[in-house]
Amino acid sequence: DVKVTQSSRYLVKRTGEKVFLECVQDMDHENMFWYRQDPGLGLRLIYFSYDVKMKEKGDIPEGYSVSREKKERFSLILESASTNQTSMYLCASSRPGDVFEQYFGPGTRLTVT
Amino acid sequence: QQPVQSPQAVILREGEDAVINCSSSKALYSVHWYRQKHGEAPVFLMILLKGGEQKGHDKISASFNEKKQQSSLYLTASQLSYSGTYFCGTEVYGNNRLAFGKGNQVVVIP
Numbered sequence: 212d213v214k215v216t217q218s219s220r221y222l223v224k225r226t227g228e229k230v231f232l233e234c235v236q237d238m239d240h241e242n243m244f245w246y247r248q249d250p251g252l253g254l255r256l257i258y259f260s261y262d263v264k265m266k267e268k269g270d271i272p273e274g275y276s277v278s279r280e281k282k283e284r285f286s287l288i289l290e291s292a293s294t295n296q297t298s299m300y301l302c303a304s305s306r307p308g309d310v311f312e313q314y315f316g317p318g319t320r321l322t323v324t
Numbered sequence: 325q326q327p328v329q330s331p332q333a334v335i336l337r338e339g340e341d342a343v344i345n346c347s348s349s350k351a352l353y354s355v356h357w358y359r360q361k362h363g364e365a366p367v368f369l370m371i372l373l374k375g376g377e378q379k380g381h382d383k384i385s386a387s388f389n390e391k392k393q394q395s396s397l398y399l400t401a402s403q404l405s406y407s408g409t410y411f412c413g414t415e416v417y418g419n420n421r422l423a424f425g426k427g428n429q430v431v432v433i434p
Contacts, residue, residue: 242420253326253411253426270325301365311420312368
């Protein structure tokens, strides 16, 4: 059974804190993605990675960075959390190729106070 | 670059049909459809490729009009399990990067 796991389901942090969101997949997928989901806005791509140590900016990268030191792990970092980063964060992975499906993790609901 | 989905919400009775749409202003390489139930992660339904190949769900069908850069998802003889939010994801450059729309909320009632 394929699996994408995220380190926390719920997280509460204070403004200015450094926040790490971890994502691990067990499918040996090359591609990994971080999205944020807000009511009425759908899923917006923050960063993605095609391979270890590779990263590409998505549509809303400001205020975020990522790290991919191992193929199975993709971390999202909020350098200095702000209240407007309160959101649901979803990680996904996929194989590369023409016909691919993204497998999503359960999400981390982050609240920044 | 975010695709536009319509209608925003649909309410239908069990057994009825519905069509939900996704359109893009850019030439598309592929269109994906995902369904998300409340409190759960999105789940892949199907992919439609430029050139007409389709791979996906056995009870829900879709079409892709390459000239108009539009895709439609057909919910036929809807079941209660069809309830959820449907997201289309569009791939522009063939690089496996998807832009998702805001979603179509579908509610199927008995």
